[in-house]
Each structure stands twice: as structure tokens, then as C-alpha cells.
Amino acid sequence: MTFTALVTERREDGGIANTVTHLEESALPEGNVLVGVEWAGFNYKDGLVLAGQGGLVRHYPHIGGVDFAGRVIESSDHRYHPGQAVVLTGWRVGEWHWGGFATRARVNADWLVPLPKKLSTRDAMVLGTAGLTAMLAVNRLKAEGVSPAGGPILVTGAGGGVGSISTLLLARLGYKVDAMSGRPELAGPLKALGATDVVGRDVLAPSGKKLLPTRWAGAIDSVGGAPLGELLKQINPGGCVASVGLAAGDSWDASVVPFILRGVTLAGIDSVMQPFAARVSAWDRLTSLFSPAVYHSMVREVSLAELPEIGNAILKGAIRGRVVCKPGA
Ligand code: NDP
Numbered sequence: 001m002t003f004t005a006l007v008t009e010r011r012e013d014g015g016i017a018n019t020v021t022h023l024e025e026s027a028l029p030e031g032n033v034l035v036g037v038e039w040a041g042f043n044y045k046d047g048l049v050l051a052g053q054g055g056l057v058r059h060y061p062h063i064g065g066v067d068f069a070g071r072v073i074e075s076s077d078h079r080y081h082p083g084q085a086v087v088l089t090g091w092r093v094g095e096w097h098w099g100g101f102a103t104r105a106r107v108n109a110d111w112l113v114p115l116p117k118k119l120s121t122r123d124a125m126v127l128g129t130a131g132l133t134a135m136l137a138v139n140r141l142k143a144e145g146v147s148p149a150g151g152p153i154l155v156t157g158a159g160g161g162v163g164s165i166s167t168l169l170l171a172r173l174g175y176k177v178d179a180m181s182g183r184p185e186l187a188g189p190l191k192a193l194g195a196t197d198v199v200g201r202d203v204l205a206p207s208g209k210k211l212l213p214t215r216w217a218g219a220i221d222s223v224g225g226a227p228l229g230e231l232l233k234q235i236n237p238g239g240c241v242a243s244v245g246l247a248a249g250d251s252w253d254a255s256v257v258p259f260i261l262r263g264v265t266l267a268g269i270d271s272v273m274q275p276f277a278a279r280v281s282a283w284d285r286l287t288s289l290f291s292p293a294v295y296h297s298m299v300r301e302v303s304l305a306e307l308p309e310i311g312n313a314i315l316k317g318a319i320r321g322r323v324v325c326k327p328g329a
């Protein structure tokens with residue numbers, strides 16, 4: 001039996017080659033569940049992998065794709081049976097282990113969760129790692145005491161995957177959302193997701209100050225870097241910033257002043273190593289809050305062959321919402 005995959009190889013000159021090809025099923029890595037991949041998502045990390053950046057891949061040739069949804073073909077694990085719909089996010093799949101940019105994936109059962117009944121495999125990947133991460137960030141804000149009554153929430157990188165889904169989820173839960181985007185043309189689509197206001201990146205421009213007037217009760221931050229430093233200076237006393245990503249960088253010139261004078265919390269979110277129960281609970285909550293119809297205009301479907309180009313776009317911050325791929329198309 002053969003399957004189709006986008007194979008990433010490191011060339012002798014150090015460059016990277018991404019080629020759609022057919023492989024024998026026996027080439028798949030070890031694992032106790034064989035899945036027929038119906039849809040794969042596309043994430044920032046996938047962009048890094050296809051460009052050979054970030055040091056994420058251990059061995060070549062490699063198959064990327066950090067998340068996928070599909071149906072079990074074979075399983076030697078009692079929790080999964082042939083035909084069952086499953087979803088996979090994280091656990092270094094698509095990095096250390098072959099991932100979802102293929103019609104077949106063989107994985108460890110512990111990395112899967114059963115797909116919630118109300119969710120199609122396509123919508124599971126419209127959400128994908130971005131949706132799971134957004135849900136974890138929203139849950140964390142609530143756990144830290146940030147309520148809709150406390151004031152607006154800033155979502156940075158709102159035009160991207162995590163940011164756009166965070167905007168939708170927060171709005172559904174009754175929060176006022178200021179969606180920050182460097183793309184003014186996304187103001188309409190972001191308001192359609194439920195953003196109360198759409199603001200430019202200038203709200204987090206360098207200020208040279210240790211504190212600024214307070215503006216937000218909390219934030220979900222995909223961009224990190226210097227803008228995160230400016231964000232912390234504008235959070236209400238007792239507020240919380242859920243730190244998710246590093247689209248603008250992984251470090252900034254930090255000060256403890258927002259923490260010790262305003263009791264601000266900086267909460268880290270890691271979607272990759274979430275245990276089974278936490279993933280199941282987050283997917284259940286996502287299924288009840290997410291509206292595929294509302295999110296429709298933020299989704300693009302592509303083929304395996306188009307993924308390298310999508311990878312270049314995501315690294316430039318130029319992807320709108322989510323990209324999903326049907327490897328068998
Ligand atoms: P996207 O590329 O879809 O979104 C990132 C968005 O950030 C862009 O669309 C853009 O939005 C904005 N942006 C890009 N560059 C800059 C910049 N230099 N300054 C300010 N804003 C910028 O990526 P994802 O949403 O999939 O992921 C977002 C981040 O979260 C990534 O860093 C990713 O690695 C990380 N991540 C972390 C996870 C975790 O478990 N912690 C899980 C998933 C992702 P706009 O144009 O609207 O401003």
C-alpha cells in the first residue's frame with residue numbers, strides 16, 4: 001500500500017526541498033494507531049519546518065504537519081477502533097515525528113483524542129492547534145479572575161489563527177474584544193467574528209515608560225517581543241496576559257513594575273504537551289462555543305503542493321485566519 005505525502009528533505013547544499021510524492025506504508029514510523037488523514041491544519045511551526053528553520057526537525061526525510069484529523073484505519077490500542085474519528089495536536093508530531101501532511105499517519109494513541117461528535121474532521125482542523133491554544137488561553141484568563149465585567153480584552157495578532165479564534169471565543173463568552181491587527185483591511189472580518197473594536201499595532205508602540213494608563217482587563221498575546229512589554233504596562237490592576245506566541249520576537253526589555261505595582265499576571269500557554277483529559281475538555285468546550293458559519297470567511301483550503309508557499313506567507317504574518325489542507329485531494 002502506498003500513500004501520498006509532502007516530504008521535506010535537507011539538501012546537500014543545506015537548502016530544503018519539499019516534494020509531493022508517494023511512499024510505501026511500511027515507511028511510516030512506529031506507532032499503535034494508523035490514521036487516514038482527512039484534513040491537516042497549517043500553523044506557524046509548519047511554516048518553520050517547511051522552510052528548514054527553527055531547529056524543530058530531528059531527522060530527514062520528514063513529513064510535517066503538527067495537527068490533523070481523520071479516521072482510524074488500524075489500532076492495537078483498546079481506546080481506538082477502525083472508522084473512529086480522531087484529532088491530533090502537539091506532542092512534537094510534525095517535528096520529531098512524521099505528521100499530517102500525508103494521507104496516512106502512524107502515531108501513538110496517547111497523542112490522539114476522539115473527535116467530538118458535533119465536529120467534522122474539516123472543522124476540527126479549521127480550529128486545530130490554533131483553536132486549542134485559543135481555548136486554553138481563554139480558560140486561563142477566566143481562571144485568573146478576568147471576567148467580562150472587568151473591561152475589554154486585547155487580542156494581538158488578531159488576523160492570524162490563534163488571534164482570530166480567540167476573538168470569536170471571547171466574544172461568544174460576552175467579553176468586549178479589542179482586536180489588534182497590522183492589516184486595516186481585516187477590520188470588517190474581525191468585527192464579524194465579534195470584535196468590539198479593531199486597533200492598529202501602534203497601541204503597543206515603544207513608549208520608553210515603565211507604566212502607561214490602564215486600558216485592558218486582560219489579553220491574549222500571539223506576538224510576544226517588545227509589544228508584549230508595552231502590553232503589560234497597560235493592563236488593569238489584577239489583570240492577566242496569556243502569552244501564546246512570538247510572531248514579533250521571543251524577548252523584550254522587561255520590567256517588574258506592572259507585576260509589583262498593579263499585580264498583573266503573565267500566564268504562559270503551552271498547547272503541545274497538554275495531557276489527554278485537558279485536551280478532551282478543551283475540545284468539548286471549543287465544540288460548544290465555535291461557530292463554523294461565523295468563521296467561514298477566515299478559512300482557505302489548499303492542496304499539499306501549495307503548502308510551501310503558505311509556509312512562506314505565515315512566516316511573513318500574511319495568513320488570514322486558518323489554512324486547511326486535504327492531503328488526499
Ligand atoms: P499566524 O501567523 O496565523 O498569526 C500571527 C499573527 O501575528 C499574524 O497574522 C499577524 O497578525 C501578527 N504578526 C505577525 N508578525 C507580527 C509582528 N512582527 N508584529 C506584530 N504582529 C505580528 O500564527 P498563529 O496564530 O498560528 O500563531 C501565533 C503565534 O503563536 C506563533 O508565534 C506560534 O508559534 C504561536 N503558537 C503557540 C502555541 C502554544 O502552544 N503556545 C500554539 C500555536 C501557536 P495581524 O496582521 O492581524 O497583526
